[in-house]
Amino acid sequence: MKVALFATCLVDTVVPQVAMATARLLERLGHEVVVPPGQACCGQMHVNTGYRREAVPIVANHVRAFAGAEAVVAPSGSCVASIHHQQAMVLRRAGEDGLAAEAESLAERTYELSQFLVDVLGVTDVGAYYPHRVTYHPTCHSLRLLRVGDRPLQLLRAVRGLTLVELPDAESCCGFGGTFAVKNADTSTAMLTDKMANVLSTHAEVCTAGDASCLMHIGGGLSRLRSGTRTVHLAEILASTEDAVTPNQTTKPAVPA
């Protein structure tokens, strides 16, 4: 299958290793990965902050960039949810009915990584190796807008060497919420504190999730506290293989170059 990878603006700019891991994983599973060069952002941050009119050209660019793709995969539940639930609405409100129909059609072909692996490719054991104690945070948009359910857990359970520990109060939001983290920084931090307390209570080495944004939030808090526990994206764990491990690997994902 030819898969178009939507890196998302945040992953592309700040944590490129997550997109690279997604590409390596899909290639390892025997699929051709293309990275449409015109891609930038899904428009979610603009829409969710109140700039839905300004989001129109961003969404239009996204629809253009991925026109003709057979399947689009993104390592982000939140961006995929925006593509599914917001893009067409934003375009339609701006009177762009034709483009909205294209956005709807594109949304039907756009998948969050765990959904693509389990539902479209039908795999749960992707042949990964990650010998660490890991806890999983179900991000809000993957949980409630995309209903990914236990797909990420199915994938993690099949990872060799991985010890999966349950996160208490897992379904509670980490407090990221896009610009909420800055506009309501105090409330966001209070939510983050409780999320971190739950992560640390598991004594996991690593907290994983399907959204780089939430992980940047949780990871930023854990890093500030020098807790030692780090955040690693689900794609990086699934892309890790025994062959790529080096003697000083620690919890760094062993993604083949």
Added chain:
Amino acid sequence: MTGAREEVLGRIRTALGERRPDVAIPRDYRATDDRPAATLLDVLVDRLEDYKASVLRCGPDEVGPTVAAALDTGLGAGWEAASVVVAPGVPAGWRPDGATEDDGRPAVELAAFSATLTGIAVAIAETGTLVLDGGPLSGRRAISLLPDCLVCVVEAAQVVGGVPEALPRLDPNAPLTMVSGPSATSDIELQRVEGVHGPRTLVVVLVG
């Protein structure tokens, strides 16, 4: 007043505009409960007890003595029949000898009674709910409110499964009270406490 009425209605018409879609109501939720009648009675008992009501079951011939036993449960032995107020339509066979029939006295005077005996209009098994309808059997609303102990006689034929089966049996114009257990509050730390302003004790006599 007409000014405000016309203005509010005018605002609504302005707000809604011309497009008023007809909305179909999907009613594919459960309309009936197909479980056997005996099961429904068991469910009713379970739900009532879950909310700290006491339930005494008896046959149609044993209502009188069972009501007396219910009053023992609610008031303790040695209660006075005259301190029990009875809805006017309650059959003679259910009443304790010497009980006081509600004579329509000022409602606040009912607070002096220690217990009330009524029938009901409908009982809902799934929610443990008794519906009183203000008729002769249920009595006016105040009698099931002010005395601290309420004894209700429920006949098997009055028991339905769920809420959708109960409403068609009721007259919307009647003053209705749905009672599910004794009065309660969860206002302190969301912890449920039985017994506030309404009767603190509810005893149900289930016939059949």
Added chain:
Amino acid sequence: MTTAPERDLRTDVTPLAPGAPRSGTTFLGLPTAPRGVGHLRGDQSFPEAARTALRDGQLRANLGHATSTIRRKRANVVGEVPDWEQLRQAGKAVKTATMARLDEHLVELERQVTARGGVVHWARDADEANAIVTRLVQATGADEVVKVKSMATQEIGLNEALEDAGITAHETDLAELIVQLGDDKPSHILVPAIHKNRAEIREIFLRTMQGVDPELTDEPRRLAMAARKHLRERFLRARVAISGANFAVAETGTLAVVESEGNGRMCLTLPQTLITVMGIEKLVPTWRDLEVFLQLLPRSSTGERMNPYTSMWTGVTPGDGPQEFHLVLLDNGRTAVLADEVGREALHCIRCSACLNVCPVYERTGGHAYGSVYPGPIGAVLSPQLTGVEDNASLPYASSLCGACYDACPVAIDIPSILVHLRAEHVEAQEKVTPEAAAFRVLAKAMSNPRLWHLTQRVAGLGRFLARGKPTMPAALPPPVSGWTRSRDLPAPPKQTFTQAWAREHGGRR
């Protein structure tokens, strides 16, 4: 598959002129709730009020304990209903149908109530409703009233209006009583004193209840009994009661109050005169519709299969209950909400408070931070619409958009989507270009043009030099980044983006 047209898609958006529509297509000049009366506006923005609340460890403990208790109870009783989702969708549809013909249903309700001996009054806003109720109480000669807990009368500040007229209002719901005796404000729709624990409630009772047992303990049962004793005599002497309504049935004229303690029954049954104040959105078209809501509401609010008492009455019943009944139908901004095709769904709310109990923001800040009698997620969409979004501009942002409220809502109100919609209404109402708007416009330009976007990414990548080779950026950065870096590390940007790396690897420019 056609490609998207290459044309200008309105990158340059000019703000609306002053007095322009708050919603692009439905400007209809409908008045919002007036200022200076009632409790829909706070003194502080949400972030400011939250900052104080978040430092209160007792508040956090009380809320955490209470909301986790009620969440568990709700989950249990909702879980045992196999057709919950069908009921939810039916509830949503009934409310949508109600709103679509609200004028017709109200006229029918008025006709039925009048035919059964009630008197219907219409109030354009809080001031008018307060004046009507005050006049009605004065006409009875009473100088005190007993009240059933009612959001509508809290919203319009009825108690204060009555007090100004020399009429004492006794709140009779236990939590409302705690709030009233403590000279406090409600912080939750269902349990207004949720922010108080048993020890604090005991203190309030000991200090304010005349004749209270000085040995009163903080056991909830003892506290409830103290309230029973305190109110009993007031119920028995009351001549006038004031209530709200959970539902009104248009086709029959039936009003319904859903409660637990029996204080509602006392008020609805014993006094000679009953005055019910009800928002115009609270009705349902048919008697049958109650079969849906009487299943949805108790399980969603107190987490019970059914609440202890539901009272229903139609006009006046000779020989049973109040012989004089007045129904006050309140607008106070509701028609303005109705005019917004997206926002009007907020009027479907049945005030169960399930959204508050599952909200991670509410659980930490409590209800006072919202500044309105309607706190939590539903408050964040309802209050700004009732007052006009500029009078409560921080509320639509008081959410991480986690979506727990939408899942819990028994009538499936898509609260996150309305929040996002109201954020846009706020942004589009600005007459000047704010620094934030300028930044978002520049970013929008960049993100809609791949060449500009790659340039922007390269500039962002330069931020790594601020990190001086460390994995994270310095904590001391200027606003708005400081909002992030005060409490979390920010990773230093990488040397190259993914798309750059991929293009290099695949032998081409990206």
